[in-house]
Amino acid sequence: NGYGDTLLIRAMGIGGWMVQEGYMLQTASFANPQHKIKDTIEDLIGATATQAFYDAWLENHFNKADVDSMAAWGFNTIRVPMHYNLFTLPIEEEPVLGQNTWRTKGFNLLDSVVTWAEDAGLYVILDLHAAPGGQGYDQGISDYDPTKPSLWESVHNRTKTVALWKKLAEKFATDTTIAGYDLINEPNWNLPGGTLLRNLYEDITDSIRTVDTNHIIFIEGNWFANTFTGLTPPWDNNMAYSPHKYWSPVNSIADIQYGLDLRDTYNVPIWFGETGENSNAWYTGLISIMESEGVGWAWWPLKKVETINAPLSITKNLGYQQLLNYWSGNASAPSVADATAALMQLATNLKAENCTYNRGVIDAMFRQIYDPTALPWKEHTIPGIVHASEYDMGPLGVAYYDTESMQLNPPPAWNSGWTYRNDGVDVQAFSDFVNSNGYCVGWVDTDDWMQYTVEIAQDSVYTIKVRQGANGATGGNFYFEADGVKLTPNYYASNTGSWSILADKVIPNVILSSEDKTLRFVANSGGFNVASFEFIPTGSTTALDAEYVSSNTYSYTEIEVKTNKPLDTTQLGNFASYYVTINGNQASVVNIAPSPNNVRNFILTLNQNMTFLDEMKVSYSGTALKAKDGTAVDPFTQELVENTLPTVHVIPGKIEAEAYSSMDGISLENTSDVGGGQNIGYLDGGDYLLYDIKVLNNATYSIDYRHASQSNGKIQFELYDTSGTYLSNMPEVTLPSTGGWQTWNTTSGNAGVLTQGDYILKLNVIQAPVNINWFEFIQGIGVEEEMASDNLMVYPNPAQDGFKLGGMWAEGAPLEIYVYDESGRLWIKESLTYASDRVISTKELSTGTYLVTVVSSGKRFTEKLLIVQ
Structure with a gap:
């Protein structure tokens, strides 16, 4: 800014105020651009009443209350989308073509915004959203009328645009509340080379x-802000590029790389000047990525009619809905008086104080970026009723999980019910005669869950009445958790015969404690609706046995054991009463302690490490382990421990290139290669990827690389220990051009000798561009493997064009044949059935010494082979 301070722009775009767009008013199907919306209204209620409506619209849609709210929420900038016709006449209405008649309305509106912003400590960015004539084929965005010349088809429209910006700049030249000028919003026109645009x-x-x-x-840029052909390098020393982002992944920095490349290549700031129209999870993901790179943003829009994904939702009155029905051809025409009243009521509903505040949207955009925890959506007290739609407010995977949590391109979307919440949870309006809050959670899929922060008044056994519905004999099943401990078995939803009919599913004998802070409702399999949960105390917890529920790895040396009751932490038993095995071998218990996660759980510490490949079982045979209510926990035997230790890539084996743990500069794309999935692409020299690996055997290894490109690429692997200390590198490998970005070939290279253990594998891109789908480490001769010449005969040896195998195999026995050079590079790999007269061709091998390895029935045999010419 003018004081030399770095400004991270956090802006909100005031869409729909000066430039109406049909989708914001639910008129897009019959009137999308503003001029059609206005004509549709005027045809029904007349010019005078229409003008009164538009005057009220401009007065009420955005005012000081909106600005003050934005400041309180955390925004620091207002992006004001302007319609040129509030500032100057269309060229068709100018008394003298080529001259400019100025209107005061638009300038007065800007004066108000700047005053409100200055008082609130916000900046303002002026955005020419609807340029003279319209700047794109998309009529709704810029109020383009295809019966008239566009911005690009009329020099007079372009001259007027230049004059308007000069007029605005004259007015605000020294105003420090103005942050800048967004010259043209989302051009979308065929402009060869970007020449006319530049x-x-x-x-x-x-x-x-x-x-x-x-x-x-x-x-x-052109084409909705993102094509900068012809617009680089910068031509002014105080300018920034402003790409937009909609309906695309928000998984990593690579997902905004197209903007970062502009910044880094031309040393010019970037600002994602428009984004939004998605779910809370998408909002949090994108803002987190952008702010990690010091990149500012502007959300879109502040308010719409009946929305969940903007901060404010404009209430749709019944009269306006009747108007929409009429305009859509589904109802008769209302009277002029009724239509006028409905529109004026809509204009009144525009005021911030009359809108519904979608607090989850703001929480996702600000708090959750730096505090990814769950907060109560509502205070829930048990005994009592908890409504399914009132789950906690917080990030995906923390407050809730839904298999469809954001809209990409193409869909799926997120909240299919499109009401109340802007998360993946599908909340729909629903009226029920039992315990209803007006909503129901529907479209429940397998593995969906919702979390509720609760205040439980007393330890007790409870009955839970789940208000649910299903239309089918098997409507999916569900269970409850408390602070990560499964409280109930899986219960199938009852078939109510219709999605619109709910009934109580009674869940008995659920133990709840006053120390339980969160409950989760988990769909083990989907196919039902759920509206509420009623918790009814039925008696003392001593009436039920204390039992083992489950266990899981807690760290590399610890197992967390879960029970159904809060435990007496002074009576957790002794070491000898527990028996733990790792892959069938006993491991000693060296400590027992309460779990910090849940009063029902305790931690067993072992005298050795576990890995993600291990199978652990736990047993208890004592009498000292007690619940808080005095009941003894029943013994349990050989219960399988859920292994939750971090999974790493196992070598030998195939690693999908996109399955990295960390990277820099990488993008993903769908692959046409066999097996589908994704490949890594858009690689540049200096890019890298990291993979966590476990080498199972001391051996020499070769690597097969699956790649595609239009030019040669070059990569190299490096090996680090798990603390990040460099150990060694593998030979560079050149990946020859395959002739196309989705034309896939496999190239082999040498990895050398790898030693058993855990490592970090780093893939360095040396020469690019190149696409990579996967790479496979193939084990050669073991470092400690002895030559097995007594069991394997390779002849003739030396060989010239090929060799045969002799050994102990019967005709037709399955064999795996590998031929390596002395560096460990694999040259031949064949799967075949044994035949004493079968010749393995060596015509492609150069003169030298090779190792022939045969694998059969789990045994490996190796013999040297000399190739001569």
Whole structure:
């Protein structure tokens, strides 16, 4: 800014205020651009009433209350989308073509915004959202009328655009509340080479700089802001590029790399000047990525009619819905008086104080970025009723989980019920005569869950009445958890015969404790609706046995054991009463302690490490392990421990290139290679990927690389220990051009000798571009393996064009044949059935010494072979 401070722009775009868009008013199917919306209204209620409606619209849609709310929520900038016709006449209405008649309405509106923003400590960015004539084929965005010349088809429209920006710059040249000028929103027109777009941008820039050298100029690319062909390098020393982002992945920095490349290549700031229209999980993901790179953003929009994914939702009155029905051809025409009243009521509903505040949206955009915890959506007290739709507020995987949690391109989307919450949980409006809050959770899929922060008044056995519905004989099943401990078996949803009919599913004998802080409702398999849970105390916990529930790995040396009751932490038993095996071998218990996660759990510490490949079982045969209510925990025998230790890639074996633990500069794309999935691409020299690996055997290894490119690439692996200390590197490998980015070939290389253990494998990109789908480490001769010449005969030896095998195998026995050079590089790999007269061709091998390895029935035999010419 003007004080030399770095500004991370956190802006909100005021969509729908000066430029109406049909989808925000639910008119897109019959009137998408503003001029059609206005004509549709005027045809029904007349010009005078229409003008009164638009006056009220501009007055009420955005005012000081909105600005103050934005400041309180955490925004620091307002992006104001402007319609040129509030500032100047269309060229078709100018008394003298080529001259500009100025209107005061737009300038007065901006004066108000700047005053409110200054009072609230916010910046303002001016955005020409609807340029003279319209800047794109998409009519709704820029109010383009295809019966008239567009911005690109009329020099007079472009001249007017230049003049408008100069007029605005003259007015705000020294205003420090103005952060900058977003010259043209989302051009989307066939502009070869971007030449006409750049020429117009330069003309606007020149006109602004004659009166204003202070403010930033923001430049959007063609095709909805993201194609910068012809727009680089920068032509002004105080400008920024402004790409947009919608309906695309938000998994890593690679997902905004197209913007970062502009910044890094041209040493110019970038600002993602428009994004949004998605779920809370998508919002949190994208903002986290952008702010990790110091990149600012602007969300879109502040409010819409009946929405869940904007901060404010405009209430749709019944009269307006009747208007929509009429305009859609599904109802008769209302009277002029009723139509006018409905529209004026809609204009009143625009005011911030009359809108519904979607607090989950703001929480996802601000708090959850730096505090990824769950907060109660509502206070829940047990005994009592908990409504399914009132699950905690927080990130995906913390407050809830849903298999469809955001909209990408193409869909699926997220909340299929489109009401109340902006998460993946599918909340729908629903009226029920029992315990209803007006909502129901539907479209429940397998593994979906919702968490509820609760206050439990007393330790007790409870009956839970689950208000649910299903339309089918098997409606899926569910269970409850408390702070990570499964409280109930799986219960199948009852078939109510209709999705619109609910009934009580009674879950008996559930032990709840006042120390339980969160409950989860988990769909073990989907196919039902659920509206509420009623918790009814039925008696003392002493009436039920204390029992083992489950166990899991807690660390590399610890197992967490879970029971159904809160435990007496002073009576956890002695070491000798527990028996733990790892792959069938006993491991000693050296400590027993309460779990910090749940009063029902305790931790067993072992005298040795476990790995993700191990199978652990736990037994208890004592009498000292007691619940808090005095009941003894029943003994249990050889219960399987869930292994939750981090999974790593096992060598020998195949590693999918996209299955990295960390990376820099990598993008993913769908692959056409056999097996489908994704490949890594858009690689540049200096990019890298990290993989966690476990080498099972001391041996020499070769590597097969699956790659595609239009030019040669070069990569190299490095090996690090698990603390990140460099150990060694493998030979560089050249990946020859395959002729296309999805034309896949396999190239083999040498890995050398690898020693058993855990490592970090780093793939360095040396020469690019190249795409990689997978790479496979293939084990050769073991480092400690002896030559097995007594069991394997390779002849003739030396060989020239091929060799035969002799040994102890019967005709037809399955064999795996590997031929390595002395560096460990694999040259031949064949699967065949044994035949004494079968010749293995060596015509492609150069003169030298090789190792022939035969694997059969789990045994490995190796013999040296000399190739001569």
